[in-house]
Amino acid sequence: MMADRRATVWLARSLPVLVALIAVPQLGRAHQIVTSRFSAPLPLPLLLAGAGGTVGLTALWLAATPESTTRSPRAVATIPSWLATGVRHGVRGSFLLAVAYALVVGITGRQVAAENIVTLFVWPVWFRGVALLSILVGSPWSLISPWRAIYDGLTRLENRELSVLGSYPAALKAWPAGVGFVLLLGITETLTVFPQSPRLTTVIVAVYAMVMVGGAVAYGPRWLREADPLGVLYRLFGRVAPLTITATEDGSYSLCVRPPWRGCLDPVEHGSLVVFVIATVYTVSFDGFTNTARFQSVLFGVRETLSTGPETSVLLYLVGLVGFVGSFGVSIWAVERLGAGSATDWLAAGRWFAPTLLPIAAAYEVAHNYPYVLRNLGQLAVVVGQQLGVAVETVSPLGWLSLPVFWGSQVVLIVLGHVVAVVAAHRVAVERYEGQAAARRGHLPLVVLMIGYTMLSLWIVSQPVIA
Template identity: 45%
Template sequence: MTPARSASARVPRLAALLLALLAGLVVTVQPVSAHALSGTRFDAPVPLTLLYAAAAVTVLVTALAATRLVTTDARERTRKLLSPRATRVLVRGAQALALLVFAVALAQGLTGRQVRAENVATLLAWAVVFDGLALLAALLGSPWRVLAPWTAIYDGLAALEGRDPTLLNVDADPSAEPGQRVRLASWPALVAFLLLIGVFENLTVLPESPARTAVLLAAYALVMLGGLLLVGRDWLAHADPIGVFLDLVARVAPLRVARDDDGALAATLRAPWTATSEPVASLGRVAFVVAAVYTISFDGFTSTPAFRGLLFWSTDVPEIPYGVAGVALYLLGFALFLAVFALTARAADALGGRSDTRAAARRLAPTVLPIAVAYEFAHYGAYVTTSAARLLEVALAGVGYALELAPLAGVSVQAYWTFEVLVIVLGHVVAVLAAHRAALARYDASARRAHLPLTVLMVAYTVVSLWIISQPVVA
């Protein structure tokens, strides 16, 4: 083993030591609430400000260590799990099952009991698919290209016709990355993500209605299938918000399970900061990464007294409707996040001796993906777990089996909040390591200076994230 690789291997150990020290503080903090559980409180003598400081120091020290220990070496180990033939059988079976589940969800949403917690459509769509698959993608890679029902229909049509069923020929762009070689803008997926997750899920009562959820799912499927039939598979890389989101989240996965070039199912073991230090293809993807980080945090922020105060102030003073005010606050926050990231990328390029802010943004944007993943686990972990259990109960009840599940019955508020804090700080630590690796690749000798703006940004966002989960839940 070379000295550089030996040094790089010590970084996770340093991060683990710092997190262990932080854990000692976590269990002794002042009153807080666990958003994902009941919202009850627990008391301890140490102020939250000490926790914020400890978390910030953890991220800062990791950044300082990364400047000496992280290299651009990428070590991956790949092992084949199934032959190409067995993989095809597995994929076809998974697609058939996913298509069946989708049809059942549509039927139940339109004809079943119109209660969110008792309908397959709402439980499956909002909890398991839109939120839960991100947790799976962050661990094992994205399953969306297999499970998306429109992909199964498209593959079925291709098999029946014996050729690609695409109706239009779209001119290729040889300068684009593989999988995106068409002249399609990368912005449609961003707009759809902001609308679907940012507005519909977080700011409307649509998720409470099984019928409306079923209509939304049907419309989503029709748009995706229509795009596939018009321009082919590249449509998914540009217009499918969930697919794009899961592909980005999958960059963090330490164990990526996917088909290789031969069509065999293979597992690749890698450091979680390896793929997140590689650039994205366009500015549209940069904005999408920022939207993912921001929207997940915004969802938690909407349950805090601070957000309710802003919302009520905005509706009282200029007489703006409640719904319009919520969307306006969401979009203004997103614009602020974009501006901050753009300034950070520009400052990094200036300190690194470069002057191409767009290229810097494309290189540095993926390094914040571990933060999005960490907050996804912290904010949605309990919600996804309990909703998946409830989905199983409802599904079994539909075929005559009664079952009661309580997967988090033995988890205290303090224990879960400890988990939230640790996973958020761990995500920021991984992001710092990815950021320095990206800085090395772009700035070489000036990487230490160029890494400084990102370190400041991540330290600040660590504190903001912890502040959000420490706030009391407001219904």
Template identity: 35%
Template sequence: MAGGFALLAGTQFVGTALAHGGGLRAAAGSLSVPTWLFLLTGGGVVGASFLLASFVTDRAFIRAVHGWRRVAGGRPDGAVTVTRLVSVAGLVGVVAVGFLGPESMFRNAAILFVWVGWWAGYVATVYLVGNSWPALNPWRAIAEWMPSLDRDYLDGLGAWPSVVGLLALVWLEVVSPLADDPRLLSWVVVGYSTVTLAGALLVGPDRWFGSVDPVARLFRYYGSVAPIGRNEEGSLELRAPGMALTDARLADGRDEVAFVVAILWVTTYDGFVGTPLWSDIARGTVGLGLPAAVLYPAGLLAGYALFLGVYWLAARYSRRTAETYLTPDAIARRFAPSLLPIAAGYHLAHFLGLFVSLSPAFLSALSNPLNPPINPSVVVLPSWFGGLAVAFVLLGHLLAVWVAHASAYEVFPGRLQAVRSQYPFVVVMVLYTMTSLWIVSAPSAEPPFV
């Protein structure tokens, strides 16, 4: 799993600075203040940013910030064809090197490509720059070259299959040695490819990648955080980061709200299972008789239910504090995209250290996939690097507060009503902030029973 991969990277190559790249982890023992003060300070920063935004902004200023755009040209069709051919070749290469390359995870180019190059590096470009996945998605490229049966997709399913798919992928990542065993990784890629292409063949590529595929949906949402996107005419446009998140069409149903919350939860879960608290809970629960095989899926689902329940509770209380005729469903849909910067900040805090540290090994493995260097080079992270994780978490939450603030002004006609509608969501964001900062500051522990 990614957590175990990063844990070994930290213990064998870069000491405590990269104790657990799959989790929100700073250098162990790097805090010079009490943990409770650290958490309260982080939560206070988020609360203070809400107060500042409420006092010093008005509708004209918000419209000016969100309305700023610079439009560029469209993308050439030939470039899309080339990128898709390259991506399909990359997919075939990952499977082949996973089966034929070295068994050592730090020398196998497939392992390093998936976890360092793609999941740590490329995903960060999606929310920091823009969503290039539609032009790079190898499965969609293959699906569009295939015939389609174009069977009807049950509209009632909506985005729920992608919610299940995202939770299942993260569960598999946590409980299996996907980042340790290149052969297993290749089999999982083959299995994912089979299911994806069969689904696209059945309902068509547009419907499958628009509704069902969790990876495509994840990147589509992350791309809304980025400063570069596409307008309705298909042209590229430059905007301030996060400004696309106020679009009312971004999350227009309970299913899409559930997916946004799932993005936030799975990132937190991946970090939480690498903490001593989870280790104690896991050992105690299994000691009471719960089968170890049930432990991780039960924890995943219970935590997700808690995150989702807290969010819907905030939506119901927002209706009361705003004294509005809008339903909790309508409020939840409109504020859900404001959670995406939080998830992006979590991801960057998770994986930047992993990417920087193992990039030399990744490049060395790519240069000769079947016979890479025996002792791959790594970057030893400085002691201050752990503080960047804290900064990324806080920056993600601050952008989330701004997006929620701007969304409230678009929804509610009165200034006081717009401010009051945010009270429950700010409380939730403060709680999310303190939770993530606690995970950042906690020492590493190897997840038991996996």
């Protein structure tokens, strides 16, 4: 039996256990979420031990089972070329118009976040909603990117590819995207009031647009691939997608199904993407941590100790990011030392193993943000209807979602994400190191890291949340 099928069976067997763990009624103490209370179904130590044990047992099961060939993606549907072409042009044009209209309303509309299209559209529906879509079916960014649409329009006007400063500097790699990700999503979205201000949101998007379009005009289309923080983020998330859409020789497109770890088995191109992956995992966890009372205690404690102001939260974010990068570096050094017998090529090992963290980032992204996206999508429909003069009743996509169910969904998603990551790391270790024994040894440090991160993630989502 093939390894991918074995891992799928393990996931199928693990899911009922996880559901049973979170469904045990009234066994733990209450956790306060905003202004409501519910009884957590398990004492926190038992939950952490059970989740960490699930991840550890997955690694043991993989180590004890013979390895075999990876299953290729399986086509389940075909999209005709004429339909794909029409959809491609329609979606690209519509998204560009939506961005432009949102920016206009951001300046001229009412300056209330819940009633202005730009704040409802940009942060939850665009930035986070497209991330969720990428995790499901692969990145659509090359199709909908407004910067690509503008650049393509300029090249058609000039009748040539624009690159006024020459080719993209190879030394930059994806570092501009990494810096942009930290500034845009790590700091601005998470730690500032910009997402609550329509005008400030408009300014952020306008600056983002100028940097992207200006860079593309200066260095050509490769700038949009290497330097766009959202483009790189969505492309990395797309590696986890169980559904993929690929072009065929006759111009049509195939919709394929694959295991969620399949796209995580190839290395990233360079070290800047390794850091980007780690920043992605770290930032979504840090975002969840900032919603807790524990973070507020740490924040004000550090502010008092250092006699600093609001910038302390940025300092905490950056210190934590450096710590995460360092922890991964130490783990990869140990992986290479145990798997290969020496750590002389640990940087290359980092490029191979970094993508195996993407299922963790994707799982936490979905667990943390799906209510945020759906809730704001419903509100956006209401506001757009009002602007068009159409009476739209209040849309509540999550009216059915109780706090215990939401918490339980987070637990299941986070644990399954770590299980998928363990499977991916095991497959990479088998591919990279000679013999099953070396692969098991090399896999061990990452298993320890993933067990620890599973427990940390569940500890975060189990903390009391502040209003």
